[in-house]
Amino acid sequence: MTEYNFLAFDIGATSGRAIVGTLSNDKFEVKEINRFPNSMVELHGRYYWNIYALYTSLLESLAICSRQKITLHSIGIDTWGVDFGYIAPDGSLLGLPRSYRDPYTEGAPEDFFKQMSREEVYKRTGIQVMPFNTLYQLFRSGTDTFVPQKNAAKILFIPDLLAYMLTGRMVCEYTIASTSQLLNPQTYSFDSDLLKSVGVSSSLMSPVIMPGTLIGRLSPSISRRTGTGEIPVIAVAGHDTASAVAAVPASTPHFAYLNSGTWSLMGIEVDTPIINKESYTNNFTNEGGVEGTIRFLKNITGMWILERCRDEWMRTGLNYSYQDMERMAEQSNFSSLINPDDPRFANPESMLKEIAAYCEETGQQAPASEAEYVHCIFYSLANRYKEVLGMLSSMSPFEIKQLHVIGGGSQNKLLNRLTANATNIPVIAGPSEATAIGNCLIQAKSAGLLTDRWDIRRLIAASFPLQTFRPQ
Template sequence: MKAYNFLAFDLGATSGRSVLLTLQDGKFEMREITRFPNAVMELHGKYYWDIFALYKSLKQGLCTCAKENIPIDSIGIDTWGVDFAYIGKGGSILGLPRAYRDPYTHGMEEAYFKKVARKEVYERTGIQIMNFNSLFQLYAAKQEEYEPLENAEEILFMPDALSYMLTGKRICEYTDASTSQILNPVTKQFETRLLEAAGVSPSLLRDVVMPGTYIGELTDAIAQETGIGKVPVIAVTGHDTAAAVVAVPSVDPEFAYLSSGTWSLMGIEVEEPIITDESYEMNFTNEGGIEGTTRFLKNITGMWLLEQCRKEWEKAGRIYSYSQIVEMGESAKPFRCFVNPDDPVFANPSSMLKAIAGYCKTTGQFVPVTDADFVRCIFESLALRYNEVICMLKKLAPFTIKKLHVIGGGSRNKLLNQFTANAIGMPVVAGPSEATAIGNGLVQARSAGIVTSRWEMRQLVVNSIPTETFLPQAQELWREAYTRYDKIVNQQVYK
């Protein structure tokens, strides 16, 4: 069988990569070609993504492939959700895209609900209410009289904006658009009423296309500049979690997944959206998946807490490897303090260490002292939060959940995987860690006709990537810990 080379551009909130997936004889191999930083940029109190730096980094990945004489069959791009670029009437990108951590959306959801009721917004979109969703970003921009919005002909979500920069062709990919809180998950069309209530023209958004759609070839200028030639660009599962779920190594549809990274996304894959009074009260979301499926999930603040602590430690001259951090977590005394990772105080604090310490003090708990104390607090709190969410999922899922697949970078954290198994009381299957890039590449393979379904894609993952299973331990201790956690973060007995 011919070897196929698919180039996956996988962009996260803190870094991006170009990854080569080579598929041959029913298996694939992966190789990281380039890695580059990505970060929110603050300017005059507003927060942006430097899309032009990202564009330059994508071209560098193409240049590297050309220099190494790697023939590329196609290219795909996945990113985080909700954020977008404004496109002017002449096709220019109007300024830098605003970042979802920009405080301009604070309180905007409640202001918007005076125009359209909260429950109606949920019933029309099935999306978890979060202040930074695209709908509320557009409403906030309208209230600001934000100049790029005032002059925009169209908006393009982040993966679509980057593919537009590479090809000159504009599309609106389904999975990323589904995170916006504007798309109806049943009709798969944008809700004009919601846009009009925000004071925004529905013409800003075009009809969605499904993952696997051909966008176009690289522009002549990029093909020549990079030396890579006229390579086709495919609309993959543009939202990174959708890409990661493609790569869940399961041949059984009755699974739950946890895509673990800066954010932790816990959910199930279903054929139809779940929009009920219970899902509304529990604030679950219905996002788009491969083959028109629904990713029924909840967003959980994940390794963001640890990432921000590490930045502070590094500034103080304490630089820890990931293995050292795991050892620190193992060495610290257990069950001394817990936090709710999704408390607004942890969204974007000036000091994460102070935010965690302040939360523990306010709730009458032990206040972390050593760096190891902070690590243990974060890992235990995440595991207990995962148990809280999976208990909700069990009530809403149309099937019995028997195991949890942990995918993404966090799947390499053996201590957190074991804590999670202990907390949820069921097996945790860890891997692949590169699920997002794998899913990106496999959707390109499906577009090329090499595989025909998501189950064939997942069988390729099973054939190619080893996993590790963690079984529950110390069940009674973790049940007692969860009872304490629940009182602290939900019943607020100390507040």
């Protein structure tokens, strides 16, 4: 019996994981072998990602595989979108990548639209306008004369940057590039006028490659250091949501998905971009998916709000698990709601104070206990999911018959029930490790072991437990 092991590095905005997916005939399973932190570094009022700490964690994970005698077939990396690093002409990294949470892009879209209209930018890219998009990061760095940008020879998005650090090869993967608001979704290439408008030469961007492409192999020095050998590194769907959507265990195209985590991303999978007046007005985005598909979706602030509240409680000695918080919300009769996508919840000094202030300013009762805060957040998320699904249904080329909830939030049974009731369609929850699973199975497809994304989905549906929540 032939066994194949694929290593997925799945890195989010707060932590990263190394997960081994093992495929043996028609059986597939995953095992976490390492978990490591990922946090922003604040220096002189700027916020950066410690890319060197992430690189060290990747090497540590490879060494763990070697010590555990896990023979790896290939490696894939997925991360959050929009952020990037600058590469010097000699190949060295020009400082730490800036974080999308850095407030330097506040107001940047409005300033940029003075030279190219909002409508024109959306027409060219089909991407939801968000202040931290790569387009506005480059625009603000240019107007601020940010030295790394001025001296860069190449720009690499985070998964491509980490792959470069492992292999020495520079590529630009389609799904991660599509988050930038610089890519034309019809031609799969960067818009030269947009690049020019932010003072960036087209030569700084590498040619776009599709998920499943071989980037290169681990460098000889890393192979010796970790004991793993010169393993192939595959360009999977580098944007974590794209890898997650590849793992939606759907049997027909008539589905919507909700990738529930720090961010909640709700959308559908289509073959061509949806760029029209309604999608523009509703601020929906057209991002890249596997096999050249489009993820037509909207970003919704998700568990970020709850995580920030939880952090504040932990600093006072109150350590609530997610199971604790589910029970707290169920036992509360609180009724106030917030709009999770209000910009005030992006990165406030105190999320608790911001929620209370929002309720008071909108004539609602402010939460008075931890349980009431959790109740407010869960019910507000379900209400927002209902609103976004309504918009999505009006623009979808097909009837949406079910909602697949994937990611860590799929384990939240209360929120799943609330979402089914709010949207009035069945909610199918799982798998919770969708991003890492998609990462691994894109590698398996690259190896010729699976035929297409539907073959991937059939395998996932047969390999992982799913739970259905019907509206009541």
